[in-house]
Amino acid sequence: MPIPNLEKPIIKGLIQKDKVIVDGVELDGTWNAFMIERTQTGYDQSVWDEIANTIEGATISLCWQCGTCTSGCTMREYDPNYSPRRFIDLARKGDKQALIELQDSLWRCVSCQKCTHRCPKGVLVEEVVHSIHNYLLKHGLVKRDPGTIFDELFLETVMKNGGRISELLLGGASAKAGFVTMSLRDLITMMGPLMKSGLIKDLMKPNRVKNWDRIKPVLEEAMKEEVVPE
Amino acid sequence: MAGEKVLVIGSGPAGLSATKELRNMGVDVVLVERESYLGGTPKKLKYSLLFPELRPASEVLDPLIKGVENSGVKTYMESIVEGIKEEDKGFTVSIKDKSGKIVNEKVNAVIAASGFEHFDSRRKYEYGYGIIPNIYQISDIERMLSENKLVTTKGTPPKRVAILLCVGSRDATVGNTYCSRVCCAVSTKQAMEIKERVPDAVVHIYYMDIRTYGLMEDKLYWKSQLEYRVGYIRGRISEFMRGPNDTVIIKGEDTMNLNRALVVPYDMVILANGMELGLGSKQVAKTLGLELEEHGFVKPLDPDRLPVQSTRKGIFLAGAITGPKTISDSITEGYAAAMKAYEYVTRGIWDESDFAKKRIEVTHH
Ligand SMILES: Cc1cc2nc3c(=O)[nH]c(=O)nc-3n(C[C@H](O)[C@H](O)[C@H](O)COP(=O)(O)OP(=O)(O)OC[C@H]3O[C@@H](n4cnc5c(N)ncnc54)[C@H](O)[C@@H]3O)c2cc1C
Ligand code: SF4
Ligand code: SF4
Ligand code: SF4
Helix, strand or coil: CCCCCCCHHHEECCEEEEEEEECCEEEEEEECCEECCCEECCCCHHHHHHHHCCCCCHHHHHCCCCCHHHHHCCHHHCCCCCCHHHHHHHHHHCCHHHHHHCHHHHCCCCCCCHHHHHCCCCCCHHHHHHHHHHHHHHCCCCCCCHHHHHHHHHHHHHHHCCCCCCHHHHHHHHHHHCCCCCCHHHHHHHHHHHHHHCHHHHHHCCCCCCCHHHHHHHHHHHHHCCCCCC | CCCCEEEEECCCHHHHHHHHHHHHCCCEEEEECCCCCCCHHHHHCCCCEECCCCEEHHHHHHHHHHHHHCCCCEEECCEEEEEEEEECCEEEEEEEECCCCEEEEEECEEEECCCCEECCHHHCHHHCCCCCCCEEEHHHHHHHHHCCCCCCCCCCCCCEEEEEEEECCCEHHHCECCCCCCHHHHHHHHHHHHHHHCCCCEEEEEECCCCCCCCHHHHHHHHHHHCCCCEEEECCCCEEEECHHHCEEEEEEECCCCCEEEEEEECEEEEEECEECHHHHHHHHHHHCCCECCCCCECEEECCCEEEEECCCCEEECCHHHCCCCHHHHHHHHHHHHHHHHHHHHHCCCCCCCHHHCCCCCCCC
């Protein structure tokens, strides 16, 4: 029997052979699979409480662990460690260590909402997954993930650019953050069309949205506020 | 009708409801009860709220008890049936009281409603019940809740509680391969009652399956999570250890999350002990010459078609004597047994079935 991906990282000294004959008896499978002992010595109930008290996470208490969400999840196909069901279970138990171990997967939701539409208990799964991730970020338990960094760059660009998105600025910022590469040659290739189309003007002096001076403080104020359910 | 008389053994929900119905139909009843009070196991253990409606047990039991007390039933308290002799029109039974005094009664039929007893968790030595402080059974907790004395050995309400399901049920090591049917509901109910009293308590239920069947699914199981944040952890605990400061440390596995060994401290542990036939009903079965089925409960003549008739003509069954059951099921069977006994004593109707004579192979593991 193949070893599930979830288990692989916690197994040491793995020997795998498709077929082995011992004393004339044919065996197949995995040998020498020693589990590294990882013992949970206490759960932290405050994790569930805190997540359930946010607007996004309010439906977490409905989940009954059926796995409908995970089995149809878009991201699951790319990342075998990605399991909304499991994230919910660990968050409700307050198994922070296990969630921290999953930090390279947790942020990857593409918000396709398949899970939310199919959940038989009415859990808003996509929102709950984000609320779990937000909880970990807020408490500094996980490193800032590429998704969050990109969101921040995006917002920053919009604010700097007078309420509009500039592909070029965003591209530059993304390159600086290491998400994309941009070489001198790329810049030279881009310059031609930019000059010819006159877009270069927009780049130097961005075309702001109407009344930006009045809208900006409103947006800034809104970004400061933390929403708490009643 | 000329003075037909039925003997009812046991005054739990089943025996009380059978007695009341027979009186309503004008049949005389002789009621024999081992204890000094009416009401059966729910009274004996002082049940707190009843599932599924979460109402006080007295609301359900007291009207039944009053109905019987006021119906002119001849009652033998602190007594058991010691012998039975078949006569042409029924039986002569000898009833023995605590002091050993024996009285004979002539009856036309018998309803055995002597119920169940709780599994004694000391039989699972690895759980430490009776040895390690702060380990209780659901059958102990009912009284602690109803008498408002839910405290640990420190005298304070528990802040971390673990409930382990299926203790003495679904367990070949103690010979009980059946599910006790009520303990999931009782445990879920107790978890909510604990959270109601100690809102900041952490309550975890360790389970293999949750069997809050039928209409109890949302009333108990969903509600306990949504409204009370009772935690459910899948996995059967293998042993308990005594921790520092009278805490109890559990050893288990979180089977929902691969390879997570659990060693978690709690300040109170509750074992969801199951239902067994018990010595009381064994004595009744032996005296009346009733057969037992493969799990050790009393065998009905036909479990599907004739569930309240025993394998002996003239003797009827009601309640948990034939297997784990809720109070409402026991009351319903009390009605059914009363009706069948009425037909029998007034018109001699006794349905036949050869089901009990057939050998049935049940696979044990
Ligand atoms: C912890 C726990 C909590 C529960 N809570 C609920 C609940 O909330 N709701 C619910 O629906 N069900 C509940 N149940 C189930 C409920 O207790 C039973 O369904 C019910 O008690 C069965 O009724 P009975 O009349 O068949 O038997 P019993 O209630 O057991 O009554 C039997 C009577 O017979 C007497 N007797 C026994 N042997 C003899 C003898 N040899 N001679 C004379 N008399 C004898 C006994 O003293 C007793 O009075 C619970 C069970 C457990 C384990
Ligand atoms: S589908 Fe809904 S109930 Fe099922 S595991 Fe996912 S979130 Fe939980
Ligand atoms: S919304 Fe996210 S969690 Fe839900 S199915 Fe899509 S990728 Fe998976
Ligand atoms: S009712 Fe629940 S706790 Fe009781 S034996 Fe069945 S599964 Fe176990």
